[in-house]
Amino acid sequence: MLINRKIQTLDEFTIQQMRDFPNATGELSGLLRDIGLAAKRVHVEVNKAGLIDILGDAGTMNVQGEEVKKLDIFANNQFMGVLRHGISCAGIGSEEMDDIVVFDDDISNQSKYVCLFDPLDGSSNIDVNVSIGTIFSVFRRVSELGKPATAADFLQQGIKQVAAGYIIYGSSTMLVYATRRGANGFTLDQAVGEFTLSHPDIKCPEVGKIYSVNHGNFFQYEEKVQRYIHQCQKKTKATGGPYTQRYIGSMVADVHRNLIKGGIFMYPGTTEKPNGKLRLLYECNPFAFIVEIAGGIATDGKQRILEIQPKEVHERTPFFIGSKSMMEEFEQTK
Numbered sequence: 001m002l003i004n005r006k007i008q009t010l011d012e013f014t015i016q017q018m019r020d021f022p023n024a025t026g027e028l029s030g031l032l033r034d035i036g037l038a039a040k041r042v043h044v045e046v047n048k049a050g051l052i053d054i055l056g057d058a059g060t061m062n063v064q065g066e067e068v069k070k071l072d073i074f075a076n077n078q079f080m081g082v083l084r085h086g087i088s089c090a091g092i093g094s095e096e097m098d099d100i101v102v103f104d105d106d107i108s109n110q111s112k113y114v115c116l117f118d119p120l121d122g123s124s125n126i127d128v129n130v131s132i133g134t135i136f137s138v139f140r141r142v143s144e145l146g147k148p149a150t151a152a153d154f155l156q157q158g159i160k161q162v163a164a165g166y167i168i169y170g171s172s173t174m175l176v177y178a179t180r181r182g183a184n185g186f187t188l189d190q191a192v193g194e195f196t197l198s199h200p201d202i203k204c205p206e207v208g209k210i211y212s213v214n215h216g217n218f219f220q221y222e223e224k225v226q227r228y229i230h231q232c233q234k235k236t237k238a239t240g241g242p243y244t245q246r247y248i249g250s251m252v253a254d255v256h257r258n259l260i261k262g263g264i265f266m267y268p269g270t271t272e273k274p275n276g277k278l279r280l281l282y283e284c285n286p287f288a289f290i291v292e293i294a295g296g297i298a299t300d301g302k303q304r305i306l307e308i309q310p311k312e313v314h315e316r317t318p319f320f321i322g323s324k325s326m327m328e329e330f331e332q333t334k
């Protein structure tokens with residue numbers, strides 16, 4: 001993966017993308033800039049988490065006498081705040097909120113887009129210093145502009161997404177987003193506080209050597225999944241040797257690694273949880289959009305993730321995503 005040396009910030013990139021579409025209103029560029037701003041604020045807090053003893057645990061008052069919020073609630077408030085006060089979003093759905101939040105003010109009601117978020121996925125890993133992330137999905141509204149957004153705006157098939165992306169708070173903080181024009185990665189340059197283009201035009205390697213799954217649930221998986229996992233552990237025509245197993249237990253980190261290096265990530269249904277654990281609208285759909293734009297495949301084991309018609313905001317789905325050849329191998333497994 002060539003790293004782009006021409007420094008272009010996220011704002012410059014989104015404005016350039018807008019210039020390529022003369023009739024673009026700039027709303028999507030504005031929305032992505034708003035998300036980038038909230039991401040920088042979350043980055044600061046996530047990187048303090050190791051100092052929690054000094055700052056105080058969630059629900060307590062810190063040394064400054066401020067109420068310390070759980071990081072995922074903090075993250076949720078940051079993303080909701082920038083979008084509510086921006087001009088590009090009519091409402092949001094979030095893993096942290098039972099129902100969608102419709103902003104319902106004159107400006108927001110004129111906005112073309114709605115967003116769905118997992119504000120801080122994998123937050124249980126924070127206290128052991130494992131990478132975590134934010135995942136977001138952007139839809140164009142189907143409801144009438146000028147009026148409040150409705151549930152129908154959020155319950156669209158993933159194929160209708162206008163943009164999708166994630167922020168990974170890891171050894172560096174990266175924002176990756178995709179539109180139909182491509183997937184691009186921006187690394188936070190902390191010296192200037194800007195996301196700068198570091199991974200232009202990301203492509204998911206067609207052949208991968210990494211498989212990611214929680215082996216602890218092995219005996220709860222359907223036979224096809226068990227057989228595929230055994231196949232990953234044997235010699236394969238594609239790699240001439242067994243695949244490598246990598247599973248961090250933080251979806252953003254696992255899927256990001258496999259997107260860049262090639263690989264397959266699986267969160268299958270189990271006998272206890274036939275629909276698996278991951279959420280369709282704000283975890284699986286965004287990653288499915290990004291990985292498909294980058295040349296990979298994403299299914300629920302039977303159908304394309306992006307073609308599932310959602311019924312409710314927090315529904316779950318089995319999830320298989322990654323390199324084209326590995327996903328085809330999985331699909332061909334009897």
Ligand code: P6P
Nearest residue numbers: 121122124214249250251252277
């Ligand atoms: P398990 C984190 O809690 C998360 O939602 C995803 O980020 C991650 O891929 C998954 O759960 C891990 O779940 O059951 O393997 O621990």
